Amino acid sequence: MKIGVFICHCGSNIGGTVDAAKVAEAARAFPDVVFTSDTMYACSEPGQDGIIQAIKDHQLDGVVVSSCTPRMHEPTFRRTVERAGLNRFMFEMANIREHVSWIGKDKEANTNKAVELTGIAVEKLRQDQPLFAKQFDINKRVMIIGGGVAGIQAALDCADGDREVVLVERESTIGGKMAKLDKTFPTVDCSSCILGPKMVDVAQHPKIQLYAMSEVEEIGGYVGNFEVKIKRKAPYVNWELCTGCGLCMEKCPSKKSKDRFNEQVGTTTAINIPFPQAIPKKAVIDPEFCIKLTKGKCGICAKVCPTKAIVFDQQEEIVSESVGAIVAATGYDLFDISKYGEYGGGRLPDVITGMQYERLLSASGPTGGHVKRPSDGKEPKTIVFVQCVGSRDKSVDRPYCSGFCCMYTAKQAILTKDHIPDSTSYVFYMDIRAPGKMYDEFTRRAMEEYGTQYVRGRVSMIYPKGDKLLVRGADTLMGTQVEVEADLVVLAAGAEAAVGAPHLAEKLRISYDKYGFFMESHPKLRPVETNTAGVYLAGACQGPKDIPASVAQGSAAAAKVLALFAKDKLENDPMISSVDIKRCVGCGKCVQVCPFGAIKEVDFRGEPKAEVIETVCQGCGLCTATCPQGAIQLSHFTDNQILAEVNALCQL
């Protein structure tokens, strides 16, 4: 075998703390190495051309590139060697940047380490075999999980791209958080007026199948061929019959149900349609509060329903859908403000979240758009907004910035002045973060045109004084303490990962960070892809973002799905397991451990043997580590290859 080794300087990224020329020289001593060179940027066009030329000039059978992480450029160099006529798996990479040059400044130790890492790559390459991909069919339907604005956008774009879409929504209506907003910044556009048409499009699009009040129960399969089990929760109403007339809501005697859509500002009826523009506009019974379901008596809704749609004994059901790609767009939830005991959230009725305030401002909200404070229904004249409640605060384990609170607080201050012209608003802020088109101009308008008092400092305490709330805080610009007697306090609760997000990530086999936000493939360059092929991200499930960013990501995810579906066949990753039938004793242990059901037992001349289903195998190698005979080997990560690497490092 003839091996070529290329050591990359990566400008000064590697060259600064690793003597690349010395590594190239040392690599000549490795077995089978016939050519080495150091190059300024191996990934650049001249760099790649140099590799191709060397393969041709020296009839190389395999190539090692020592440069950055294979998670970055392995696909690049695989294509390079392929262009030179080699099999793309006759290539190995040594990571001498992220794992060497960037983590230490000792040039001698780094150079030595780079030589050794190059050495183990050579040892691994010496046992590499050419591998060839298999083609398999692709199911060109897409599932979108979450019907907020990001999910809606992704669904519409995919459906307009002529692909069938399955949209799964946990609540009884799509719309997500945006449907709860009164207005949007910085245009002060009516939120439901701009979202409403999109929601209607979802309902009417022939390519979109909507499962509302449903959750993803189980996900099997792999890119191109996912099998998803969806749990359809029981609304206790036959939605095929329900016309959404709302007669049941008028007559329902149980009027103290939790009003989840209105963020529990006020109460609602046990049978309920969350809001007038709901899609689907269907009634749902809250079993916790329905008198019939809790006490066995009542049934008034069933009597008044003109279509006889009420079904008190309805059960949840599981349906299966086959799709080729999945977009997770599960959004976010709000930080629990009661974690700040000193602010009285959850304890003092007139300390509310920004989202609750949105409902108070909204004409379709519980107060009909008249701002009335929850405790006594009086119109507040002094309103204090507190920003960064559950953002940028390590003490509550939320060190990140939620991004949109500065903007919605400014919007709410402006709306407050519109609703109550003789009111005064105060905003306690840490910094104003308004980096968007027309954003900073908007916050300035709140201050200059609407007279909102911005106080730079944190609030230390909020406590009741008579029928008012005393807000005590610091003004760090003036260096003084501030006290405001407020009628209403609005806490700008930060965004956190949606309830249950980590569970869904586990089902999708994607990663999530310590806060529960889903991890993208690359923070800069692959923002909507995940490390699991065929699974994409859209919206705030990946990290807090505002409406335009969520919509953009929804469209981006749809573009990725449509690109995937542009192919008629997909190629598998050939780094999969294969069975040496002579060694296999048919114990079946590999069949048991395989998480993908990719190994089946077959009969071979009367004896049981294991067989790998090549398009299902994902290449984890669990079977290889389990097989007592070493009969099943993961290509490219065989026992012999790993042991060769160990030997290279530990030669006695």
Place this chain on the structure above:
Amino acid sequence: MSALAGKELRIVGFLCNWCSYGGADTAGVGRFSQPTDLRIIRVPCSGRINPLFVAKTLLSGADGVLVSGCHPRDCHYAEGNFYARRRLEVFKRLLPTMGIDPDRFEYTWVSASEGQRWQKVVTSFTEQIHKLGPAPRFGLAHEQNPATAAAC
């Protein structure tokens, strides 16, 4: 091939591609400085690691072995790290019967976003191995020179 005599000890890491290798990359991108002793072998999943690899590494003269995978429930292959945990926990208990100090072997979980955690893991494990010193070398009892013992 030898570790830098007197400076480094031979520490081998087996890292899963999806979480810990990514975590080590994140640490690199973040320039979180680390001791230079560790040599990383990339495997697809911690469940790919046969405990015999670790045994072979230690018996071949490594002074320490570190295995790192995805956090439980966060495995790219759904459950590989659970198999790894079970195997490696049993294996760790077996080490004394092989005459190997179990402190020379650790397994842990680092996600792709935890660059800082990776720095801590590497630093503390390297310190731990340096405290233990070079591993006694098997089958080479006649060779008592500590300088050559360090260079395995």
